[in-house]
Amino acid sequence: MPNDTIIAVNSRLDGMRDEMIETLGNLIRIPAINPRSGGEGEVKKAQSILDLISEFGFHEIERIDVPDESSPDKVRPNIIARIKGEGGPKPNIWIVTHMDVVPEGDLKLWDSDPFEPVVKDGKIYGRGVEDNGQEMIAALYAVKALKEEGVIPQHNINIAIVADEELGSEFGIKALIKKGLFEEDDIIIVPDGGNKDGTLIEVSEKSIMWIKITTTGKQCHGSRPERGINAFKAAMKFGVRVEEELHKKYNKRDELFSPPISTFEPTKKKANVPNINTIPGEDIFYMDCRILPDYDPENVYDTIKEIADLVSAKTGVTFDFERPQYDPAAPPTSPDSPAVLMLKEAIEQVYDIKPFAGGIGGGTCAAIFRRAGYPAVVWAKLDEVAHSPNEYAWIDNIVGDAKVYATLFCTQ
Ligand SMILES: [Zn+2]
Known part of the structure; x- marks a missing residue:
């Protein structure tokens, strides 16, 4: 049963529904297409995210620029936002999302401008709303709700918003891993894949x-x-x-x-x-x-x-x-790892479903973590419309997944 704190934080998230949609919409207007796909890169989007979260109550916000001579700004920005937990020596929790998006593809297949968000029938449409905007917003607002409710988490909470996920992660998560940002027993969640009902926790990839x-x-x-x-x-x-x-x-x-x-x-x-x-x-x-x-x-x-x-x-x-x-596929994350178990409990509480550990088609930051020896998991509740025309995200999933993170952050 969720305790009173979780109920209070989650009802705050219900109250933030419109704000989350508006924020996601604003981010969609800044494409952040990978320079290697002919885009402008992530600098403008990173700045807009930094402006947004400066009031969210993080203890520390860091922008890590990775040099990339072939990008217009010569750097690829990554954002790390941290909340210090007060539970003593407990593993860090990481939620890792990415800010770059794939190009719109054939414009004729879109019913609306891919970079002008449209809200309709409970969904928001636009390039990047599912991949990976939905979960970026969910994770950030989970922190905001926690802070507004005055909750001090037990674990350190780290939100990483990275560059270059769509084209190999050289200037994103690979560079951050090289910098030694992560520890062996960290709980790393990469919400960049999943299934319709939110039951799939991905522990291995092709x-x-x-x-x-x-x-x-x-x-x-x-x-x-x-x-x-x-x-x-x-x-x-x-x-x-x-x-x-x-x-x-x-x-x-x-x-x-x-x-x-x-x-x-x-x-x-x-x-x-x-x-x-x-x-x-x-x-x-x-x-x-x-x-x-x-x-x-x-x-x-x-x-x-x-x-x-x-x-x-x-x-x-x-x-x-x-x-x-x-x-090449990395060794799978154990279905009994703390990341899987904690996430399972939070998902069950919020959505009242029975999650299971499985595999997907490969290519998220989680595979890179696994290869580097960190047992990362992938989870999100989504329809898998990433990279398609008329990409959309269910607004209920944005708010619901934010509650899952908030619940996880409240875990002792
Ligand atoms: Zn993605």
Whole structure:
């Protein structure tokens, strides 16, 4: 049963509902798209978050800039906001969210401006509202409610709002881990994934392997294919074959994950020739592979290269491979770790559901923590519309998840 303090803090959060929506909406107007996806980076958004939380009652707020020469501001900002607990030597609690967002994608697929928030039917729409605005707001307002209610938490509470999550985290969580900010027994929650009813606490991830495939043939006139080697045609043959054969060979199922299989998807396709009557001599496309932890992703990579050799022999093209991102799955977090147990209790109290520990498709900050030896967990109540057009967040989930954090922060 929730105690009186938790009931009071949570009713404060109900009263902050409109403020949370407004704040999230204001943040959505500052895109913070990754410079490597052609965006302006996170500096403006970071400043706006710092202005916002200066009155939230944190004991300490720090901005950690990581140098990045290729970004417009030359730095990538990360924010750490702390509340000191008074429970003596207790593990630190961390809630880690990210401020960068992915580009809007095809604008025609949006019903409204992706960077102008729309509130409708209990949801807020906009790029970044689910990924990762919802939980950033929930965590910050949980602290605000706690402070307004005069509650002194037992644990130290740290809210990290990081840069660069969408493209590898080099200038975000990886840099912060290198700085030695985290301790072995810290309770680290990365609310950047989850499921509709909020029951999934993610403790393990698939390996993530992105592959750039460059196919080289010989350019020639569209009417005289015998004089060249069509790189695009060979790339398509390779793409179809590789997708089929990988699914056949790496076909294990693990029901902890959704989907319960490894996935091997061709994604980005670079433009080749500008005109229709030229046979392209070069073709570039990308694959996004998410591989169950049962498999060594190096073996998958070898299989891909073997298939390329077969297609090369038949067509005369050459294939070159690069891996823009490669993160082999980390050892799972134990379902009995304090982070899982504390979070389970808080979720049960707020939502009256039975959470379980499972796996997801990979690629959150939690995998980076796990690889570095910190048992992080991922949780949020959301519909999984991240990166889609018409991305939305349920307002009930923003407020509800804030209550989960507040409940967690009140834990002895
Ligand atoms: Zn995210």
